Amino acid sequence: AQSVTQLGSHVSVSEGALVLLRCNYSSSVPPYLFWYVQYPNQGLQLLLKYTTGATLVKGINGFEAEFKKSETSFHLTKPSAHMSDAAEYFCAVIYGNTGFQKLVFGTGTRLLVSP
Amino acid sequence: EPEVTQTPSHQVTQMGQEVILRCVPISNHLYFYWYRQILGQKVEFLVSFYNNEISEKSEIFDDQFSVERPDGSNFTLKIRSTKLEDSAMYFCASRMATEAFFGQGTRLTVV
Numbered sequence: 001a002q003s004v005t006q007l008g009s010h011v012s013v014s015e016g017a018l019v020l021l022r023c024n025y026s027s028s029v030p031p032y033l034f035w036y037v038q039y040p041n042q043g044l045q046l047l048l049k050y051t052t053g054a055t056l057v058k059g060i061n062g063f064e065a066e067f068k069k070s071e072t073s074f075h076l077t078k079p080s081a082h083m084s085d086a087a088e089y090f091c092a093v094i095y096g097n098t099g100f101q102k103l104v105f106g107t108g109t110r111l112l113v114s115p
Numbered sequence: 116e117p118e119v120t121q122t123p124s125h126q127v128t129q130m131g132q133e134v135i136l137r138c139v140p141i142s143n144h145l146y147f148y149w150y151r152q153i154l155g156q157k158v159e160f161l162v163s164f165y166n167n168e169i170s171e172k173s174e175i176f177d178d179q180f181s182v183e184r185p186d187g188s189n190f191t192l193k194i195r196s197t198k199l200e201d202s203a204m205y206f207c208a209s210r211m212a213t214e215a216f217f218g219q220g221t222r223l224t225v226v
Binding site: 032034036042043044045046049051090092094102103104105106107108 | 148150156159163206208213215216217218219220
């Protein structure tokens, strides 16, 4: 079955510290991988995506993620956290390139940033 | 920039009542989705829609749920007889290629 695992429902960092949010997926076919951010009482905003090509992808707000096929991982990082990064982050996967394939979401990780 | 719009942003309804949640996808997109997020929980897939028919649905999407694209622009989710456990944020999404664009959601509260 298609699945996405996000380790840690909550991650706390200090402002200026490294942010690392973990995502692992299960797949027998090449995945398309996404990170979405959800601010309180808002919708889902795409941070970045991996489809093909370079395995290190850069997104908005200074975030980046690296696709590691051998580890079936797509961890999200940011070198220096900002207070405004506090939000819920969801890793998601589309399997294959069939048009109607759905996004499968992880359970989400809430990022808390302290001064 | 094109966006997916959802109305209403918040709907309160009594248990047993019918509700219709509305979405206007991005105009040239071909694939449409509804997702649900119960407060504090994960985003769950409900249904996908392509070429005017359901392409996939989850076990959540039972006979109480239906989707329509009545006029080629709107995409609606109907819940025939709401239950307390239907209270959630409902997100519509549309997709052309790999990226799905989400609306801001409709918060449904069943009392």
